[in-house]
Amino acid sequence: MSGDSYHFGDSVTMNGGRDNIGIDKRQTVSGDASPASAEMLSAVQELLRLVEELRAQVPAASAQTIDDSLPAISADGTVPAQDRHRALMAVAGIAATVGAVGQPVIDAVNKVLGLLGG
Template structure:
């Protein structure tokens, strides 16, 4: 006997007949709004998780970015630091995508 276990993630739709079928209506609750502090904490958390998977040079650059993020109180310095962290995340492809998304969210919340 073979193992035919399947795991589905996402929507599974079966339609039999009918007229005027328009698609799926999702009723998801909106995500809770983050504060800028929460967004920056998420950036730090994801960066820490990513750093262990980076080559030494990239890890050092990320550490410098995180140190700069702690030192940058606000304004243009914090924006530049977040952009530097985003650049590192972008260079590692899909591995860095969660961090890249988190940086984007932080920049939006900070009005940068």
């Protein structure tokens, strides 16, 4: 057994220095990482504007929850879907507690969720 060797992963041997391509693993980027649509960017920007207005009208604890949620509310695909959904629901919940003042935020959250497919 002392002569056995094991290798895991890629191994490349290149002889000569011309027309070398390297490793082509045929990897593709998932659909989640695609650039956000103009409609999604617009909806998120409007939501963030409305949330900023709402933040000034809620108690400090609710404002802190909004602050904690903001990084996950974005139009790019880098935020895990579950984190984004959780942040949107937290903001919508706070908006619901302040009545009519929060209705525009709830509508904006619903629009973003609709664009996300959920």
